[in-house]
Amino acid sequence: MRAMAALLDLLLPPRCPGCGREGAPICADCARPLERRLDEPPGAPLGLPVELPEGLAQLEWCAAFTGSVRAALLALKYDGDRRVAEPLGRAAARRWRRAGMGGEVLVPVPVHAARLRERGYDQAELLAAAAARELGMPVVPALRRAEATAAQYRLGRASRAANVGHAFACRPEHRRAIRERHVVLVDDIVTTGATLSACAATLLASGARLVSGLTVARER
Numbered sequence: 001m002r003a004m005a006a007l008l009d010l011l012l013p014p015r016c017p018g019c020g021r022e023g024a025p026i027c028a029d030c031a032r033p034l035e036r037r038l039d040e041p042p043g044a045p046l047g048l049p050v051e052l053p054e055g056l057a058q059l060e061w062c063a064a065f066t067g068s069v070r071a072a073l074l075a076l077k078y079d080g081d082r083r084v085a086e087p088l089g090r091a092a093a094r095r096w097r098r099a100g101m102g103g104e105v106l107v108p109v110p111v112h113a114a115r116l117r118e119r120g121y122d123q124a125e126l127l128a129a130a131a132a133r134e135l136g137m138p139v140v141p142a143l144r145r146a147e148a149t150a151a152q153y154r155l156g157r158a159s160r161a162a163n164v165g166h167a168f169a170c171r172p173e174h175r176r177a178i179r180e181r182h183v184v185l186v187d188d189i190v191t192t193g194a195t196l197s198a199c200a201a202t203l204l205a206s207g208a209r210l211v212s213g214l215t216v217a218r219e220r
């Protein structure tokens with residue numbers, strides 16, 4: 001039934017989650033904020049905390065989690081609008097190409113199995129696949145969730161870090177693909193960076209040489 005709904009969805013013309021216009025997964029006007037940071041220097045701009053989340057060599061993102069970018073990410077995450085992943089992932093990749101320090105493999109931050117079943121896809125995986133097409137880098141789904149954690153948005157900032165601690169494990173079949181590599185983690189949004197840190201710790205413990213983070217948006 002869900003497969004049928006998804007198929008019907010793909011037959012309909014895409015509708016921009018930012019303004020509702022039909023025609024493109026995200027229209028040119030609503031995509032503009034994704035390009036705004038393109039020429040900014042790497043790292044955190046003035047007014048944002050400069051410390052990198054622990055374990056990350058670099059962290060880059062395209063846009064603030066507001067306006068049309070927020071609408072597009074919520075549509076991807078909660079409304080089953082998977083087509084919007086392509087422009088969002090490619091925008092993140094362009095930012096990385098401009099400001100990032102290389103990297104050899106892209107690893108998506110995995111969602112929970114339960115949420116994957118409910119939604120039918122993993123949004124970070126779709127974003128990573130789109131970024132990979134732009135960057136010409138392989139995607140390696142090296143991580144899995146090790147245990148259920150409470151939904152992040154229900155928790156305060158302080159308890160988020162504790163909540164994601166030890167929540168990830170490296171898939172043994174992908175260990176070789178990350179060993180001695182510079183891994184670029186891909187996710188939709190970074191807030192505190194605790195999730196990216198937990199992923200980085202797992203990857204570094206599993207043999208990765210360096211771990212960086214790339215997201216579509218940053219939430220202050």
Ligand SMILES: [Zn+2]
Binds near residue numbers: 017030
């Ligand atoms: Zn629009």
